[in-house]
Amino acid sequence: xxxxxxxxxxxxxxxxxxxxxxxxxxxxxxxxxxxxxxxxxxxxxxxxxxxxxxxxxxxxxxxxxxxxxxxxxxxxxxxxxxxxxxxxxxxxxxxxxxxxxxxxxxxxxxxxxxxxxxxxxxxxxxxxxxxxxxxxxxxxxxxxxxxxxxxxxxxxxxxxxxxxxxxxxxxxxxxxxxxxxxxxxxxxxxxxxxxxxxxxxxxxxxxxxxxxxxxxxxxxxxxxxxxxxxxxxxxxxxxxxxxxxxxxxxxxxxxxxxxxxxxxxxxxx
Amino acid sequence: xxxxxxxxxxxxxxxxxxxxxxxxxxxxxxxxxxxxxxxxxxxxxxxxxxxxxxxxxxxxxxxxxxxxxxxxxxxxxxxxxxxxxxxxxxxxxxxxxxxxxxxxxxxxxxxxxxxxxxxxxxxxxxxxxxxxxxxxxxxxxxxxxxxxxxxxxxxxxxxxxxxxxxxxxxxxxxxxxxxxxxxxxxxxxxxxxxxxxxxxxxxxxxxxxxxxxxxxxxxxxxxxxxxxxxxxxxxxxxxxxxxxxxxxxxxxxxxxxxxxxxxxxxxxxxxxxxxxxxxxxxxxxxxxxxxxxxxxxxxxxxxxxxxxxxxxxxxxxxxxxxxxxxxxxxxxxxxxxxxxxxxxxxxxxxxxxxxxxxxxxxxxxxxxxxxxxxxxxxxxxxxxxxxxxxxxxxxxxxxxxxxxxxxxxxxxxxxxxxxxxxxxxxxxxxxxxxxxxxxxxxxxxxxxxxxxxxxxxxxxxxxxxxxxxxxxxxxxxxxxxxxxxxxxxxxxxxx
Numbered sequence: 001x002x003x004x005x006x007x008x009x010x011x012x013x014x015x016x017x018x019x020x021x022x023x024x025x026x027x028x029x030x031x032x033x034x035x036x037x038x039x040x041x042x043x044x045x046x047x048x049x050x051x052x053x054x055x056x057x058x059x060x061x062x063x064x065x066x067x068x069x070x071x072x073x074x075x076x077x078x079x080x081x082x083x084x085x086x087x088x089x090x091x092x093x094x095x096x097x098x099x100x101x102x103x104x105x106x107x108x109x110x111x112x113x114x115x116x117x118x119x120x121x122x123x124x125x126x127x128x129x130x131x132x133x134x135x136x137x138x139x140x141x142x143x144x145x146x147x148x149x150x151x152x153x154x155x156x157x158x159x160x161x162x163x164x165x166x167x168x169x170x171x172x173x174x175x176x177x178x179x180x181x182x183x184x185x186x187x188x189x190x191x192x193x194x195x196x197x198x199x200x201x202x203x204x205x206x207x208x209x210x211x212x213x214x215x216x217x218x219x220x221x222x223x224x225x226x227x228x229x230x231x232x233x234x235x236x237x238x239x240x241x242x243x244x245x246x247x248x249x250x251x252x253x254x255x256x257x258x259x260x261x262x263x264x265x266x267x268x269x
Numbered sequence: 270x271x272x273x274x275x276x277x278x279x280x281x282x283x284x285x286x287x288x289x290x291x292x293x294x295x296x297x298x299x300x301x302x303x304x305x306x307x308x309x310x311x312x313x314x315x316x317x318x319x320x321x322x323x324x325x326x327x328x329x330x331x332x333x334x335x336x337x338x339x340x341x342x343x344x345x346x347x348x349x350x351x352x353x354x355x356x357x358x359x360x361x362x363x364x365x366x367x368x369x370x371x372x373x374x375x376x377x378x379x380x381x382x383x384x385x386x387x388x389x390x391x392x393x394x395x396x397x398x399x400x401x402x403x404x405x406x407x408x409x410x411x412x413x414x415x416x417x418x419x420x421x422x423x424x425x426x427x428x429x430x431x432x433x434x435x436x437x438x439x440x441x442x443x444x445x446x447x448x449x450x451x452x453x454x455x456x457x458x459x460x461x462x463x464x465x466x467x468x469x470x471x472x473x474x475x476x477x478x479x480x481x482x483x484x485x486x487x488x489x490x491x492x493x494x495x496x497x498x499x500x501x502x503x504x505x506x507x508x509x510x511x512x513x514x515x516x517x518x519x520x521x522x523x524x525x526x527x528x529x530x531x532x533x534x535x536x537x538x539x540x541x542x543x544x545x546x547x548x549x550x551x552x553x554x555x556x557x558x559x560x561x562x563x564x565x566x567x568x569x570x571x572x573x574x575x576x577x578x579x580x581x582x583x584x585x586x587x588x589x590x591x592x593x594x595x596x597x598x599x600x601x602x603x604x605x606x607x608x609x610x611x612x613x614x615x616x617x618x619x620x621x622x623x624x625x626x627x628x629x630x631x632x633x634x635x636x637x638x639x640x641x642x643x644x645x646x647x648x649x650x651x652x653x654x655x656x657x658x659x660x661x662x663x664x665x666x667x668x669x670x671x672x673x674x675x676x677x678x679x680x681x682x683x684x685x686x687x688x689x690x691x692x693x694x695x696x697x698x699x700x701x702x703x704x705x706x707x708x709x710x711x712x713x714x715x716x717x718x719x720x721x722x723x724x725x726x727x728x729x730x731x732x733x734x735x736x737x738x739x740x741x742x743x744x745x746x747x748x749x750x751x752x753x754x755x756x757x758x759x760x761x762x763x764x
Contacts, residue, residue: 029547171415
């Protein structure tokens with residue numbers, strides 16, 4: 001009976017995996033807001049309303065200088081968007097946020113209003129990893145949210161394995177690490193040892209504000225302010241935590257599977 | 270005075286504060302004796318911590334008298350060097366005393382296993398020696414800190430004779446981010462954000478506890494609508510995590526239909542939280558003093574409709590699970606903790622309720638919206654993996670009903686009251702029943718109303734020892750389902 005019931009149920013529900021990336025990406029929750037766009041040119045003279053409201057000091061404006069927002073420290077709380085009187089900082093509703101270089105998350109200057117989306121790995125690595133990437137996940141002070149929203153990619157709704165991406169139990173089986181958390185000092189040794197056990201060529205993906213910059217813990221003596229302090233990071237995926245769609249987009253981008261999708265989304269009016 | 274409350278300690282209710290000077294004090298040795306007496310009367314240790322005073326330290330005990338629905342606080346006079354261990358009288362103090370030893374250097378004389386809790390030594394925790402069982406047939410299994418799945422780090426050291434686990438010692442601290450130390454002199458600009466990630470799967474529980482502390486210290490009652498919204502979010506958090514755990518337990522016994530269904534349904538519940546506040550984990554939802562985002566009628570209707578869908582789905586997935594003899598056979602009688610052990614160790618939350626203990630902050634120490642609306646406490650007596658799975662399933666149904674009812678009863682919106690300055694030289698206690706169990710926050714303010722000491726006790730702090738006891742006499746191969754059945758937080762413990 002049970003076997004019949006479960007099979008009948010599965011047949012009735014059909015395939016529950018999202019159509020993306022062949023079909024359109026699922027919509028972000030309306031209150032999510034996606035990424036941020038910063039146009040320092042729009043700032044009123046001397047206005048720094050956004051600076052003190054940011055919980056992680058991700059926004060700076062030096063006297064006489066322009067506003068600069070570090071998306072790598074950003075928790076996407078939206079306090080700056082609410083505080084800005086001149087719409088210099090706005091939500092983009094775009095889930096795509098992953099970058100290859102840390103500086104590509106610095107927003108504000110002309111031409112750098114939004115995150116400069118990640119380019120694919122070079123030809124040689126793409127050949128190796130493009131259709132088969134095995135990752136070892138290391139949580140190094142992560143709060144379990146980045147971990148959960150990475151883990152969810154393995155469920156039937158996302159089915160990460162259809163892209164040949166898989167999380168494996170041993171670093172010996174892995175092509176790289178996916179690191180979450182600010183890298184607590186107490187995890188530093190374990191992280192280094194795990195990295196040492198991965199054979200070349202290998203990559204590192206830093207997921208979440210903590211792993212990129214230390215996030216809300218930046219500057220604590222107990223943490224290393226992100227994976228970059230310990231390992232060479234190839235992909236930064238911002239968020240607190242990044243939406244699963246943002247993480248998936250980052251990985252596919254790195255593997256060169258979203259090459260056609262580079263131009264910024266037009267802002268909703 | 271009734272035996273349901275403390276005899277010598279000062280009493281207070283969940284979410285309220287009292288002046289530091291009004292808390293009775295005793296010399297340390299006497300304080301330990303009085304605390305043991307209060308615990309003997311029916312108290313439960315919610316928190317035990319040190320407050321630096323010059324070069325010395327005061328010990329503070331926060332107890333819960335569940336039957337009398339009161340909390341009680343006592344403290345010692347400043348002490349240096351050592352004091353007689355409370356653990357020797359009451360095992361539930363064991364980790365607390367180790368923590369005080371680590372943080373303040375106070376030695377509890379007579380503590381049976383005194384070693385650090387989470388402190389670093391170089392670039393790893395200072396775990397020191399592990400308990401060892403000697404014997405020709407005995408072997409040791411070391412697991413972690415990096416585990417096989419996408420999961421937080423911790424170290425497990427088993428002493429085994431063949432397959433049988435004689436002893437398990439759990440060494441944590443890998444996730445230590447220095448949250449409590451950073452709170453000194455707070456609240457700071459980033460305090461709220463840090464509270465949301467004390468344990469990232471319990472964002473609502475911890476941020477509600479913190480908001481209640483801020484409100485309790487400034488003597489403000491937040492609008493009913495704020496309290497209502499927090500309760501909705503807390504139950505959604507419970508639904509998502511319990512569903513995920515049912516799926517994970519199914520996965521661990523290779524029962525794939527429920528495993529794969531629940532993986533998706535968990536996401537559906539997380540998306541309901543995101544419908545409220547944009548973030549799947551509820552970040553930005555709870556703020557001291559009011560609610561930054563509201564739930565209007567249209568959004569509420571959408572939420573209710575999607576909630577019904579997800580509840581129907583999880584009901585179906587759970588039916589397969591409970592009907593399968595192969596699942597029941599793997600869960601029954603595995604990883605058993607007795608009610609007596611649970612009581613002595615001070616287990617909280619679903620781990621305690623799965624041992625038959627009626628222990629639920631929402632019922633015993635209701636605060637906020639739970640003063641007006643409650644879900645029945647879900648209890649199962651057998652103390653094994655089956656019971657912990659069963660309590661989860663019961664709570665999924667209860668939380669679902671609670672949400673179903675409460676979504677239809679929105680209180681009118683009132684303007685939020687501005688938080689005044691926090692009371693100076695006062696101690697405030699807040700308990701919240703997160704999905705794992707009792708989240709306890711205690712704040713002590715200085716003369717200016719800033720945090721002089723802030724103590725966080727995640728339910729995992731009480732419950733990790735329960736997992737260690739559950740493994741005694743168990744096959745080491747049953748560790749994954751035992752561990753999953755507790756599903757405790759590493760970062761919530763490590764802070």
